[in-house]
Amino acid sequence: MTSYERLLTAATGGVPDRTPVAPEVFGVAGRLNGHTIYEYIHNSRVLSESQLRLRAAAGYDIVFAFSDLSVEAEALGCELDFHDDSYPAIKNPILKDLRDIKTIQLPVPGVAGRMPVVLDAARHLRESLGNDCLVAACVMGPVSLASQLMGLENFMYLLADNPKGVEKVLDLATGVASVYGKALLKAGAHCIVVFDPAASPVVFPPPFFLKYEVPRLKKLFKTFKAAGSLISWISIAGAIHRIMPFFIKTGINIATIDYVVDVSDAYNLVKDLIALNGNIKPYSFIVDPPDLIKDSVKANLLATSGRGNYIVGSGCEVPVESAYENICALVEAVRER
Amino acid sequence: MKKETELDKLLQYIVDGDAQKSVALSEKLLSSGVSVENIIHNGLTAALQSLDSKCTNEEFNLLELMLAGRAMMAVMDKVIIKYLPQSLAESIPEKTIVIGTIKGDIHELGKHVVKMLFKANGFRIIDLGKDVSPSSFVNTAILERAGCIGVSSLITLTIPYIREIKEILHKTGVDGIKVIAGGAALQQAYPEDLNVDFIAKDAFDALHYLTKEQAQDSSDLRNQSC
Numbered sequence: 001m002t003s004y005e006r007l008l009t010a011a012t013g014g015v016p017d018r019t020p021v022a023p024e025v026f027g028v029a030g031r032l033n034g035h036t037i038y039e040y041i042h043n044s045r046v047l048s049e050s051q052l053r054l055r056a057a058a059g060y061d062i063v064f065a066f067s068d069l070s071v072e073a074e075a076l077g078c079e080l081d082f083h084d085d086s087y088p089a090i091k092n093p094i095l096k097d098l099r100d101i102k103t104i105q106l107p108v109p110g111v112a113g114r115m116p117v118v119l120d121a122a123r124h125l126r127e128s129l130g131n132d133c134l135v136a137a138c139v140m141g142p143v144s145l146a147s148q149l150m151g152l153e154n155f156m157y158l159l160a161d162n163p164k165g166v167e168k169v170l171d172l173a174t175g176v177a178s179v180y181g182k183a184l185l186k187a188g189a190h191c192i193v194v195f196d197p198a199a200s201p202v203v204f205p206p207p208f209f210l211k212y213e214v215p216r217l218k219k220l221f222k223t224f225k226a227a228g229s230l231i232s233w234i235s236i237a238g239a240i241h242r243i244m245p246f247f248i249k250t251g252i253n254i255a256t257i258d259y260v261v262d263v264s265d266a267y268n269l270v271k272d273l274i275a276l277n278g279n280i281k282p283y284s285f286i287v288d289p290p291d292l293i294k295d296s297v298k299a300n301l302l303a304t305s306g307r308g309n310y311i312v313g314s315g316c317e318v319p320v321e322s323a324y325e326n327i328c329a330l331v332e333a334v335r336e337r
Numbered sequence: 338m339k340k341e342t343e344l345d346k347l348l349q350y351i352v353d354g355d356a357q358k359s360v361a362l363s364e365k366l367l368s369s370g371v372s373v374e375n376i377i378h379n380g381l382t383a384a385l386q387s388l389d390s391k392c393t394n395e396e397f398n399l400l401e402l403m404l405a406g407r408a409m410m411a412v413m414d415k416v417i418i419k420y421l422p423q424s425l426a427e428s429i430p431e432k433t434i435v436i437g438t439i440k441g442d443i444h445e446l447g448k449h450v451v452k453m454l455f456k457a458n459g460f461r462i463i464d465l466g467k468d469v470s471p472s473s474f475v476n477t478a479i480l481e482r483a484g485c486i487g488v489s490s491l492i493t494l495t496i497p498y499i500r501e502i503k504e505i506l507h508k509t510g511v512d513g514i515k516v517i518a519g520g521a522a523l524q525q526a527y528p529e530d531l532n533v534d535f536i537a538k539d540a541f542d543a544l545h546y547l548t549k550e551q552a553q554d555s556s557d558l559r560n561q562s563c
Contacts, residue, residue: 086494089443205398283525319493
């Protein structure tokens with residue numbers, strides 16, 4: 001099987017030739033290829049070539065057309081604080097007053113902020129890999145983008161003081177994800193991963209997720225599917241046990257689980273209906289020797305033995321300062337078993 | 338009996354995050370003769386304990402904590418403050434904490450939660466904001482006679498800066514100042530990785546640690562005077 005076939009088979013209920021490996025490798029690919037994070041997130045060729053080289057060397061089954069978590073916010077007008085060798089951060093939220101929402105327009109992905117950089121990277125990755133390896137693109141989920149636009153603290157207070165106002169901001173964020181996701185698919189991405197770290201139950205209680213996030217995720221994934229996305233994928237880091245049963249309602253194929261979520265527990269929570277990707281501890285990629293990473297992978301392979309729908313991965317982004325040998329250890333562990 | 342019921346109501350308003358009702362009821366209780374200490378102990382502190390047990394039951398979420406914190410701070414700032422002596426904790430190093438988000442990071446929400454919780458528990462908080470250099474933490478802690486530095490970060494790239502804090506404290510000859518760390522990325526590490534005294538799982542965990550340390554210090558002092 002090719003990487004593409006392997007991952008799609010696992011995601012859609014089949015049994016692949018071996019367990020696929022799909023770690024969230026982003027800026028670390030640039031760094032390990034001798035680039036700064038600034039170069040990685042500004043130069044589409046640096047991004048795509050770094051993805052291609054690291055994947056070819058480490059042997060995993062995915063590449064990502066993804067820059068950083070602030071691309072959408074920047075495209076909407078948020079000013080970013082850029083650093084040479086770390087990801088940018090939003091200087092100030094642009095939606096301090098809900099009345100300003102009328103002044104915010106949906107971005108045109110071909111020209112807005114750094115969206116063209118990521119679109120170009122998606123195009124190049126697809127041209128280079130064809131259908132041999134899955135090209136995944138990522139968008140910010142509704143809760144996270146809404147929180148970025150308002151500032152998380154203000155978004156929380158708005159939820160208590162003006163729930164209808166919250167709906168408006170979430171709808172705007174969903175619109176942005178939809179427009180950007182469709183453009184990424186058109187550029188060549190095979191699928192869209194929705195990142196929504198702020199939708200974690202550690203931040204908002206589960207009834208919030210059910211009421212505000214689930215309907216919007218459903219709508220988003222339906223839109224992406226209609227635009228050609230082969231699989232629907234959600235990634236929310238942290239202890240997500242309490243919202244995992246709701247994932248079934250969103251129509252997703254893959255959920256990423258962090259190191260605090262036990263793999264067997266996770267399958268029970270989603271009634272075995274969704275493929276799971278995870279859950280190697282991100283910090284391990286920085287400090288642990290490769291053998292410890294391999295042990296973690298092998299323990300998961302043992303726990304998921306007989307299943308076709310387990311995908312080895314990191315529970316969250318593989319940190320940018322990770323060791324190369326530790327990324328290679330993921331595939332090596334699968335091959336050794 | 339009636340006053341106890343009203344205090345229970347105050348506790349519930351705070352836990353529900355209703356700042357307006359919490360302030361109004363606190364004022365009413367004070368004017369009807371309930372002591373400030375009683376309101377703090379059976380209203381505010383009891384509300385904190387209720388949230389604390391939620392934390393340990395894995396029902397924790399930041400939203401409820403932020404809203405309860407906002408209600409609590411409204412009671413503190415609009416009502417209780419009028420009845421408390423000025424600079425209550427200024428001369429007590431164990432009750433003074435310098436907090437901030439370390440250099441290279443700008444995420445402040447977790448720090449705000451810590452700030453609210455500690456203030457409500459009688460600590461004096463010096464908040465240095467975000468992107469704070471290790472030397473600023475140390476200099477301010479010395480200047481403000483703080484007993485502790487609380488450093489926050491959501492990303493692993495900042496770890497080298499966090500490690501520097503203790504090194505600077507040591508070089509400056511003030512090893513007695515505790516350093517505690519918190520934040521999503523840091524929770525995956527061990528205290529020796531970060532060169533800190535403690536890594537808190539959440540704001541309550543940090544509070545328990547410092548309260549325990551304070552009790553230990555008081556006990557040591559008592560033993561010395563014997």
